[in-house]
Amino acid sequence: MTTPAEFYERDRAWHPPAQTPIYKTSVTRSPQYALLSLQQSVSEITGPTFGHTDIDPLDRDLIHNYAKDGGSAIGERIILHGRVLDENARPIPNTLVEIWQANAGGRYRHKKDTYLAPIDPNFGGCGRTLTDENGHYYFRTVKPGAYPWRNYVNSWRPAHIHMSIFGTAFCQRLITQCYFEGDPLIERCPIVNTIPDMAAQGQLVAALDMNATIPLDTIAYKFDIVLRGRRSTMFENRLDGN
Amino acid sequence: MVQKLDYLKETPSQTAGPYVHIGLAPGAAGFDIYQQELGWDIAGPNAKGERIRVEGIVIDATGSPVKDVMLEAWQANSEGVYAHPESPGEVEEGFRGWGRVITDFETGEWGFDTIKPGPVAARAAMGGEVRPAADEELQDAYGRGHAGLRQMAPHINLWIVARGINIGLNTRIYFEDEAEANAEDPVMNLIEWERRRKTLIATRTLRDGLPVYRFDIKLQGEDETVFFDI
Numbered sequence: 001m002t003t004p005a006e007f008y009e010r011d012r013a014w015h016p017p018a019q020t021p022i023y024k025t026s027v028t029r030s031p032q033y034a035l036l037s038l039q040q041s042v043s044e045i046t047g048p049t050f051g052h053t054d055i056d057p058l059d060r061d062l063i064h065n066y067a068k069d070g071g072s073a074i075g076e077r078i079i080l081h082g083r084v085l086d087e088n089a090r091p092i093p094n095t096l097v098e099i100w101q102a103n104a105g106g107r108y109r110h111k112k113d114t115y116l117a118p119i120d121p122n123f124g125g126c127g128r129t130l131t132d133e134n135g136h137y138y139f140r141t142v143k144p145g146a147y148p149w150r151n152y153v154n155s156w157r158p159a160h161i162h163m164s165i166f167g168t169a170f171c172q173r174l175i176t177q178c179y180f181e182g183d184p185l186i187e188r189c190p191i192v193n194t195i196p197d198m199a200a201q202g203q204l205v206a207a208l209d210m211n212a213t214i215p216l217d218t219i220a221y222k223f224d225i226v227l228r229g230r231r232s233t234m235f236e237n238r239l240d241g242n
Numbered sequence: 243m244v245q246k247l248d249y250l251k252e253t254p255s256q257t258a259g260p261y262v263h264i265g266l267a268p269g270a271a272g273f274d275i276y277q278q279e280l281g282w283d284i285a286g287p288n289a290k291g292e293r294i295r296v297e298g299i300v301i302d303a304t305g306s307p308v309k310d311v312m313l314e315a316w317q318a319n320s321e322g323v324y325a326h327p328e329s330p331g332e333v334e335e336g337f338r339g340w341g342r343v344i345t346d347f348e349t350g351e352w353g354f355d356t357i358k359p360g361p362v363a364a365r366a367a368m369g370g371e372v373r374p375a376a377d378e379e380l381q382d383a384y385g386r387g388h389a390g391l392r393q394m395a396p397h398i399n400l401w402i403v404a405r406g407i408n409i410g411l412n413t414r415i416y417f418e419d420e421a422e423a424n425a426e427d428p429v430m431n432l433i434e435w436e437r438r439r440k441t442l443i444a445t446r447t448l449r450d451g452l453p454v455y456r457f458d459i460k461l462q463g464e465d466e467t468v469f470f471d472i
Contacts, residue, residue, distance in 0.1 A: 004328065004365065008249075010471065015255045016408035023257070025406030028303040029461050035471040036432060041365040043399050043414075044472045046326035047316060048340035056277060066275050087249045096280075100265025110261045111272040112310075112347070124275045126265045162258065162265055170316045171472045173401055173410060177256040191257060194408050200254045226250045 006040045007171050007228040008087055016194035023190045024151055040171060047170040050096040050130060059128045062101075062141035066124030073123035075104025075142025079220040080178070081212055083135040084165060087229030091135025097225075098128040098164040099139060106147030106157075115147055140218065143180065151190055158185035158192070167227040178223045179205045255409035262312050262403060267344050281343075284315060284356040286336025291320025291360070295454045296415065296444065297353030300345060300402065303462035307350025311404040314342045315354060322360035322393070358417065358453075361393040364428045395423035395430065402459065412470045415457050418446045433468055441467045 018030035038044065058065050063073045080099075084092045102108045102125065105117035109125050123142065131137045144159045160177045167173065179186050186192055186205065195201045203226075212220035263271040269279055285293075296315075300308040317339050318324045323331035325339040333339065345352045398415040416424050424430055424443065433439050444455035459467045 010252065012409075012471070014251060018408060020408060023406070023408070026257075026408060027406075029308065029404065029406035030408075031411070031466055031469050032462050033438075033466055033468075035469050037471045038429060038432070039365055040472065041394065041429075042324060042329050042362055043316070043318075043394070043397070046324040046329050048338060049326065050280070054278065054280060059276065066273075085250060087252060089248075089250055098265050100261065108261045108264060109271065109273055110264050112260060124264075124268070124273060126268055126275060128265075128276075162256075162262070164258075164266060170399055170401070171412075173314070174253060174255060175258045175262075175403055175410060176253055177259075194256075195254050200251070203251065203253055204256070226253045228252055229249065 004040060004042060004045045005231050007045065007169060007230050010228060014195075014197055014200050016196070020190075020194040023194050026194070044171040045169045047166060047168055047172065049168075050094070050166070052130065054096075055128055055130065060137075060139050062099075062123065062125065062127045062139060064140075065127060067122035071122040073103065073142045074120050075123075075145075077140070077218040078143050079138055079140055079212055079214070079218050080161065080206065080223060081136070081138035081209075081220065082206075082223040082225060084131050084137060084167075084225045084227065085135055086167075086227050090229075091131070091133075092167055092227060093131055093133045093135055095131050095135075095168065096128065096164075096166045097131060097137045098126070099141075099161050100126040101141065101144040101161040102147055104142050104145050106145030108147075117145070117147070146183075146185055155190060156185055156188075158183045158189050163223075163225065165225055165227060169228075172227045174225075174227060176225075177204060180221060181205055181208050257405060257408050258312060258403035258410075260310050260405040262310070262405075263344055266312055266342060270344050270347075281314070281341045283336075284317070284338060284341035284354060285319070286334065286338065288334040289319060289337050289357045290334060291357040292453065293355070294358050295353060295355050295449075295452055296398065296457060297351060297454065298444075298457040298459060299350045299352070300404070300459045300461065305463075307345070308404055308461070309345050309347055309350045311345045311350075311352065311402060312342060313344075313352055314340065314401045315356070316340050316399040316401070317356065317397075318359045318362050320357055320360045322362045322396075324362075356398075359396045359398060361396055361423060364392055364394050392426060392428070393423075395420050395427035397427075397429075407461075411461075412472050413459065413467055414442055414470070415455070416443045417455060418443050429470075438466075438468050441465060
């Protein structure tokens with residue numbers, strides 16, 4: 001058996017560091033010791049695979065996937081779409097993308113959320129889909145509202161959708177948050193500002209995409225996701241992959 | 243000016259937040275939405291090998307349990323094969339090798355049922371072949387030269403996210419009753435401080451005849467768990 005082709009090293013100066021005191025909860029939940037860097041083995045370059053039997057086509061439509069008969073969620077109807085690519089700009093097909101979010105008023109359907117904005121009886125707040133053969137995904141949902149949280153006394157999260165992506169390897173596993181173009185809360189948010197690089201922050205802002213809207217029905221935002229790229233196996237293959 | 247390297251940058255991580263369960267374990271958040279939640283059955287009914295339970299708690303720097311964690315496990319079957327095309331060999335039908343669990347909101351306890359994984363081939367030296375272990379091929383002072391040998395001890399790969407964790411933490415669960423294999427494990431041997439190695443070893447007890455491995459995770463401070471950049 002030969003050495004597996006590794007994934008590119010994660011740029012940890014691009015990601016948020018563990019300890020970010022502006023985001024208070026990180027203070028007691030961040031390791032103090034350095035991470036131990038591993039050259040990858042089969043344990044890291046493999047990961048779970050998912051198929052169409054795992055999910056229902058309705059799972060990607062948050063306007064309807066928790067609605068009662070004939071109902072639909074209240075709020076600004078949006079399509080959230082984009083591609084899952086690797087750092088070599090190659091599409092990642094058939095990978096699982098999961099999302100969760102608050103409703104249009106900023107209220108989560110979660111027993112631990114006691115914010116006074118009401119639950120929407122026709123909105124659950126989670127969805128999932130597989131990317132197609134070109135790495136493309138889309139969801140239909142309502143734009144989430146901003147909500148207050150206990151960090152500083154007057155901290156408000158920008159409108160955001162949480163996103164979980166698998167890729168093909170356990171070392172590509174990623175959870176992030178998608179923000180929306182033009183939101184003045186983005187630059188004020190301690191969680192956004194855990195990311196030191198402004199260009200990296202910008203990579204989390206979905207662009208209004210008028211070309212993808214459905215006229216008289218649903219507006220659209222585009223959010224591409226980039227997972228770690230993979231090296232060619234230098235001594236086994238030509239470098240044509242890179 | 244030099245030419246531009248046209249690589250894309252990886253999408254930056256953000257915390258999973260306190261409501262991660264809505265998306266990834268909605269039943270725990272308090273509502274049923276999916277016909278089938280993913281990640282409940284790691285090994286499936288046909289898996290060979292020893293049935294085990296793994297459980298523990300995640301502890302923060304103040305010594306308190308963290309009660310809003312999600313953990314994902316990724317493991318090989320009892321013969322050391324992962325359910326993935328790049329892992330040589332076959333797995334039993336229904337063996338996924340992946341699971342996700344959340345901590346109890348009241349106690350912070352988490353646990354999952356699975357089978358004990360078998361040893362997995364270690365990585366080879368760059369461009370080289372995996373060969374049988376030779377005693378003289380231990381790592382040097384820079385941690386080099388561990389490759390080209392042997393197998394890794396049985397382990398479960400773990401990924402941990404929560405509110406306050408900005409980027410998911412990777413660690414590994416090893417097993418107390420595999421002392422000989424653990425002593426030879428190339429990853430375990432990369433940990434320079436021998437007393438930190440024990441933070442990766444789950445302790446074994448029997449409960450109603452079922453082996454239960456205890457694996458507590460300390461995020462920060464004394465006896466902080468070893469986390470990896472994989």
